[in-house]
Amino acid sequence: xxxxxxxxxxxxxxxxxxxxxxxxxxxxxxxxxxxxxxxxxxxxxxxxxxxxxxxxxxxxxxxxxxxxxxxxxxxxxxxxxxxxxxxxxxxxxxxxxxxxxxxxxxxxxxxxxxxxxxxxxxxxxxxxxxxxxxxxxxxxxxxxxxxxxxxxxxxxxxxxxxxxxxxxxxxxxxxxxxxxxxxxxxxxxxxxxxxxxxxxxxxxxxxxxxxxxxxxxxxxxxxxxxxxxxxxxxxxxxxxxxxxxxxxxxxx
Amino acid sequence: xxxxxxxxxxxxxxxxxxxxxxxxxxxxxxxxxxxxxxxxxxxxxxxxxxxxxxxxxxxxxxxxxxxxxxxxxxxxxxxxxxxxxxxxxxxxxxxxxxxxxxxxxxxxxxxxxxxxxxxxxxxxxxxxxxxxxxxxxxxxxxxxxxxxxxxxxxxxxxxxxxxxxxxxxxxxxxxxxxxxxxxxxxxxxxxxxxxxxxxxxxxxxxxxxxxxxxxxxxxxxxxxxxxxxxxxxxxxxxxxxxxxxxxxxxxxxxxxxxxxxxxxxxxx
Amino acid sequence: xxxxxxxxxxxxxxxxxxxxxxxxxxxxxxxxxxxxxxxxxxxxxxxxxxxxxxxxxxxxxxxxxxxxxxxxxxxxxxxxxxxxxxxxxxxxxxxxxxxxxxxxxxxxxxxxxxxxxxxxxxxxxxxxxxxxxxxxxxxxxxxxxxxxxxxxxxxxxxxxxxxxxxxxxxxxxxxxxxxxxxxxxxxxxxxxxxxxxxxxxxxxxxxxxxxxxxxxxxxxxxxxxxxxxxxxxxxxxxxxxxxxxxxxxxxxxxxxxxxxxxxxxxxxx
Numbered sequence: 097x098x099x100x101x102x103x104x105x106x107x108x109x110x111x112x113x114x115x116x117x118x119x120x121x122x123x124x125x126x127x128x129x130x131x132x133x134x135x136x137x138x139x140x141x142x143x144x145x146x147x148x149x150x151x152x153x154x155x156x157x158x159x160x161x162x163x164x165x166x167x168x169x170x171x172x173x174x175x176x177x178x179x180x181x182x183x184x185x186x187x188x189x190x191x192x193x194x195x196x197x198x199x200x201x202x203x204x205x206x207x208x209x210x211x212x213x214x215x216x217x218x219x220x221x222x223x224x225x226x227x228x229x230x231x232x233x234x235x236x237x238x239x240x241x242x243x244x245x246x247x248x249x250x251x252x253x254x255x256x257x258x259x260x261x262x263x264x265x266x267x268x269x270x271x272x273x274x275x276x277x278x279x280x281x282x283x284x285x286x287x288x289x290x291x292x293x294x295x296x297x298x299x300x301x302x303x304x305x306x307x308x309x310x311x312x313x314x315x316x317x318x319x320x321x322x323x324x325x326x327x328x329x330x331x332x333x334x335x336x337x338x339x340x341x342x343x344x345x346x347x348x
Numbered sequence: 349x350x351x352x353x354x355x356x357x358x359x360x361x362x363x364x365x366x367x368x369x370x371x372x373x374x375x376x377x378x379x380x381x382x383x384x385x386x387x388x389x390x391x392x393x394x395x396x397x398x399x400x401x402x403x404x405x406x407x408x409x410x411x412x413x414x415x416x417x418x419x420x421x422x423x424x425x426x427x428x429x430x431x432x433x434x435x436x437x438x439x440x441x442x443x444x445x446x447x448x449x450x451x452x453x454x455x456x457x458x459x460x461x462x463x464x465x466x467x468x469x470x471x472x473x474x475x476x477x478x479x480x481x482x483x484x485x486x487x488x489x490x491x492x493x494x495x496x497x498x499x500x501x502x503x504x505x506x507x508x509x510x511x512x513x514x515x516x517x518x519x520x521x522x523x524x525x526x527x528x529x530x531x532x533x534x535x536x537x538x539x540x541x542x543x544x545x546x547x548x549x550x551x552x553x554x555x556x557x558x559x560x561x562x563x564x565x566x567x568x569x570x571x572x573x574x575x576x577x578x579x580x581x582x583x584x585x586x587x588x589x590x591x592x593x594x595x596x597x598x599x600x601x602x603x604x605x606x607x608x609x610x611x612x613x614x615x616x
Numbered sequence: 617x618x619x620x621x622x623x624x625x626x627x628x629x630x631x632x633x634x635x636x637x638x639x640x641x642x643x644x645x646x647x648x649x650x651x652x653x654x655x656x657x658x659x660x661x662x663x664x665x666x667x668x669x670x671x672x673x674x675x676x677x678x679x680x681x682x683x684x685x686x687x688x689x690x691x692x693x694x695x696x697x698x699x700x701x702x703x704x705x706x707x708x709x710x711x712x713x714x715x716x717x718x719x720x721x722x723x724x725x726x727x728x729x730x731x732x733x734x735x736x737x738x739x740x741x742x743x744x745x746x747x748x749x750x751x752x753x754x755x756x757x758x759x760x761x762x763x764x765x766x767x768x769x770x771x772x773x774x775x776x777x778x779x780x781x782x783x784x785x786x787x788x789x790x791x792x793x794x795x796x797x798x799x800x801x802x803x804x805x806x807x808x809x810x811x812x813x814x815x816x817x818x819x820x821x822x823x824x825x826x827x828x829x830x831x832x833x834x835x836x837x838x839x840x841x842x843x844x845x846x847x848x849x850x851x852x853x854x855x856x857x858x859x860x861x862x863x864x865x866x867x868x869x870x871x872x873x874x875x876x877x878x879x880x881x882x883x884x885x
Contacts, residue, residue, distance in 0.1 A: 112631065154513050174519030184510035188532040188607075197528070198518040249518050363720075371724035378725050395744060456639045457646055463864065464857035467822045468834075471841035472849045476663065551735045551816065555823035558738060566736075570827075573739040581739045589732040596731055 097285055098165040098175065098252040100128040100151060105160035107146050107309075120146040121309040124160070131283040135296035137341065138306035139348055144289045147306070148257050151287060152178050164253065174198060177246030177284075181258040183238045185230040191241050192217065192226040198249030216248045220274070236267030243275070253285045260295065269325050272298055276323050293342045297334060298323060303341050307348030315341055371597075397579045402586070405579035414568070419587060422564040425481075426553050429488025430546055437493045437545075438538065441500025445534070446526075451501065458501075462494035466552040470559055484556045491552040492545040499541025503534030536607050543600045550592055665847040670854075673847040682836070687855065689831040690821060693749065697756030698814060705761045706806060709768025710798055719773045726766040733813070734759035734820035742828045752824045752832070759820050760813035767809025771802030804875045811868040818860055833859075 107121040121143040128134045136144045149155045151162055153172040162169040164176070172178075177198075185194050192213045199209035217223050220240045230238055239259055246254060260268045276299060279286060290296050296303045297317055305312040317337055319328070328334045363370030379399050385391075386398040397405075409415040444450045444458075466487050473483040507530050515529045557566025565584050572580030647667060653659075654666040661669060677683040713719050737755050745751040775798065783797045825834025833856055840848035 152513070152517055154516075172513065172516035174517065176517055178514065178517040180510050180514060182508075182510055184508070184514040186511060186514075186529065186532070188535070197515070197520075201515075201519040201521070201524060245514075245518070255517075374721045374724045375728070452638060453642045453645075456642045459865070460643060460646075460857050460861060463860040464853050465819050465822060465860065467819050467826075468837060468853050468856045470826065471837045472846060472853070474841055475844060475846060475849075547731070548815075548819070551819060554735045555738075555819070558735075558823070559826060569736070569739040573743055576743070578740070578743060581743065585732060585736055585740065588736050589728050592731045593728050597727065 097130045097283065099130045099132075099163075100126075100253060100285060100287065101161075101163040102126040102147075102151075103161040103163070105147070105150065105162060106158045107143070107150060107155070108158050119309055121150075124306075124309070124311055126304060126311065126314075128285060128287060130165070131285055133279055133286045133288070133299060133301045134304060135288045135290060135300035135302075136304045136306060137290055137293055137296045137345055138312075139345060140291060142306040142348065143309040144306050145257055146309075148255050148287060148289050151253075152176055152255050174201070174249055175251055176253045176255055177249055177251030179239075179242050179246050179254070179256040179259040181261050183230070183235075183242045185238055185241055185245070187230055190227050190229055191222065191233070194230065194241055195245045195248050197245065202249075212248055216244045219278075220244045234267075236263045236271065239263055239271065240274075243271075243278075247278070247282070247284075251284065253287065256286065256288045258289055258291065261290070261292075268295075273324055275299060276321065280321055293345060294338050297338045297341060298325070298328060303337075305341065305344045305348070307345075312348055313344050315344070394576065394578060397582060402579050402582045405577075406583045406586075409568075409580070409583060415583070415587070418564050418568050419591070422553060422557065422566070423591075425484055425564065426488060426546075426550055429485050429553070430492045430549055432485070433489040433492030433545065433549070434496055434542065436489070437496035437541075438500055441497040441538070441541075442504060442526075442531070442534075444497070445501040445504030446530070451505070455501070458494060458498060462498065466491035466548065467555050470556060474560065479560050479562070483560055484553070487552050487556045488549045491549040492542075495545035495548060496538065496541040499537045499544070500534060503537025503541075504530055506537065507533035536604065539600070539604045539607060543596070543604060546600065547592075547596070554588065662844060662846060665850060669847045670850050673845070674851040674855075677836075677848065677851065683855070686831055686833050686836040686852075687859070689829075690825065690833045691859075693753050693832070694756055694814075694817060694821060697753045698760050698810075698817065700753075701757045701760035701813070702764060702810065705764035705809075706768050706799075709765045709806075710772055710794065710802065712765075713769040713772025713802070714798070716773065719769050723766070723769065726762060726769065729758075730762035730766045733762045734816040735823050738820070738824050738827060741824070747828045749829075751828050752821065755820045755824045756817040759817035760810065763813035763816065764806060764809040767805045767812070768802050771805025771809075772798055774805070775801035804872070807868075807872045807875050811864070811872055814863070814868065818863075822856065 102124055105121060105124040106119070108117050108119045110116075111118045124147065136147065138144050146155065150157045151169065153169050153176070186197065189197070192210060195213035195216055196209040199212050204212070214223065214226065217226050220243070222237065222240055222244065225233060225237060225241075230241065233241070242259065243256075260271050263271065272295060286300075288296070288299055297319075300317055303315045303317060305315070315337065319331070319333060319337075363373075383399050386393075386396055393401075406415070444454050469487060469490060470483070473486055477483045477486065511529050511533060512525060515525050520528060553564070554566040554569075557564035558570040561567030561570065565588055569581050569584035572578075572584065651667040654664060659666075665673075674683070712722055734755060737758055738751075741751040741754045745754055779801065780793070780797060783793055788796060821832070822834040822837070825832035826838040829835055833852055837849055837852045837856075840846075840852065
């Protein structure tokens with residue numbers, strides 16, 4: 097597992113429609129400990145996805161530093177698994193082939209990587225779908241595959257970009273509970289981007305609120321684990337924390 | 349009414365089971381209409397022969413061996429030209445699609461050469477290579493080349509960036525990304541390009557055979573035109589139509605559907 | 617990302633100019649490469665002429681009016697054949713497409729004729745209409761007609777049934793159903809059909825003009841071949857390319873994009 101440290105991170109880019117420079121992220125400093133679960137919330141356009149894309153190495157930063165356990169990030173790499181809002185499953189690969197993709201890139205043999213894939217698919221209750229193509233699955237199942245594909249590569253850091261935003265409400269709750277369970281078992285460092293305040297509080301140890309590319313607040317979430325929606329909807333601390341974060345986001 | 353419905357129900361089930369046969373059956377009314385018009389003698393027979401005369405002519409040509417020979421010539425020319433065109437076009441399309449600079453420089457040139465159209469090259473090709481196989485092969489390669497290159501480039505450029513990012517963050521190297529992500533992603537477009545290219549190439553072949561020809565179905569038709577034999581022209585048209593119909597709807601379209609639909613990608 | 621992008625006219629029109637320049641620059645470079653390679657390699661001008669020879673030959677055809685005659689004749693044939701074909705094909709396609717049974721039954725023969733469209737009709741067209749305007753216009757007509765009919769049929773039959781039910785339950789009569797639902801619903805396919813059909817028609821035109829007439833760009837090419845005037849051939853080829861590029865890129869492609877992308881509809885093959 098690795099820690100993620102952002103130092104004075106900034107991102108500006110040229111917007112051809114406005115004909116000027118736009119600042120998406122400015123002077124953001126943040127420390128995420130090894131094995132921590134941090135959710136980043138904020139109104140749309142606050143730069144949260146840009147932050148995640150910079151940590152993943154997909155877009156270059158303008159200034160500042162991004163450190164993974166002390167080493168600076170240069171481009172994407174298998175130490176950071178990414179789960180995308182649009183799932184980003186390979187449509188021409190079966191579910192098993194999708195999950196086995198990371199091991200395959202490491203040069204793991206066919207039998208071994210299929211065994212790994214099947215093990216992870218069983219963990220997510222997807223064994224029956226192993227030979228199907230992604231387009232044949234529901235949105236919720238596709239994102240389960242997306243999460244499992246990232247996990248099967250044993251990443252030190254899991255980066256999740258609004259992964260449950262395009263899944264129906266019922267399935268979303270199940271996926272959230274499954275994610276907390278997996279995190280408790282394996283303890284990867286997680287950076288979770290969302291605009292759903294309740295989701296952030298439910299999942300994370302710490303909620304970071306961004307506004308206009310700046311750090312607005314950090315809120316600790318001292319809720320007990322394992323967490324489940326059945327209990328937390330009644331929980332006073334949960335309600336109080338959700339409210340506080342919501343006020344912060346709205347004030348932004 | 350119920351008997352008719354029963355018959356209709358039987359037809360629907362039967363056509364679902366044998367779509368190929370059902371497709372052939374739907375030509376029947378058309379042929380009957382054709383026979384009826386000929387029977388009315390609105391047009392003189394030398395302009396519009398009846399189905400039976402055409403069938404007789406087809407049998408005669410088949411019996412003499414001319415039809416199969418010419419058909420073979422046309423098919424071989426098309427296959428050789430198309431294979432060469434694809435062998436050039438797909439690698440070229442990949443190179444252009446992967447490199448932004450190369451794309452910007454070559455895209456207008458490609459569009460322009462596609463716009464000139466294969467057939468307009470015939471006169472200058474005749475000066476360069478004379479009446480012969482080289483001219484015809486050049487025309488077909490040229491015709492197949494551009495739709496395939498243009499569609500390959502489009503396909504590569506329309507691969508979703510998230511898929512490339514996903515592969516990168518799973519540790520894929522650049523060559524691995526090309527073979528595991530970009531090429532499969534572009535495949536439906538490449539096949540569409542092939543389908544268009546063959547459609548154009550096949551028409552170019554007919555034109556080339558008419559103008560340049562010494563053999564082939566196009567030559568057969570134009571030779572018949574000179575001799576004033578309408579039946580032979582119609583035989584040629586039917587053979588061409590059938591041939592392309594079979595290739596397009598039983599080979600190319602299913603392949604296009606198989607890749608596009610199974611993967612849930614939209615082909616355009 | 618920070619603020620919703622609102623397109624503003626000025627920077628956009630400037631970028632449009634830049635795009636045009638970007639598009640033309642490689643073509644200019646091609647001219648330079650052509651001239652340089654002809655000059656450096658010492659190519660026989662009978663085999664391949666250099667740029668000034670082609671330009672002066674082209675200028676001559678413009679001055680004596682022959683270019684205008686030939687291009688005008690070609691364009692007139694395309695215009696007449698295409699308009700006639702569209703006027704007949706769209707109503708026919710819609711009528712057949714309304715009923716599921718009729719459309720599945722008639723689709724195979726239509727496909728047959730649309731794959732046969734264009735060049736393959738040249739021999740019989742010249743027999744029916746003699747050499748000249750009639751035969752060539754007929755070739756263009758049927759290149760467009762069958763492809764557009766087939767695509768219209770396809771377009772109407774892919775309009776989702778709930779859409780037709782919704783319109784019916786909102787009180788549309790037959791005529792309104794046609795003009796408000798069926799025609800707009802099939803329009804993206806119709807436009808695609810026109811673009812494909814015209815592509816075949818343009819090639820068919822050049823081929824037919826080489827064989828069956830004494831005016832038109834195809835004839836201009838073939839006549840020049842008889843006299844080994846490669847500079848006229850190359851000039852005519854460039855004219856053919858430019859006309860089609862302008863027609864396709866400035867008229868057909870934007871039309872197709874607008875109907876398909878505007879309404880967020882997916883193009884059917």
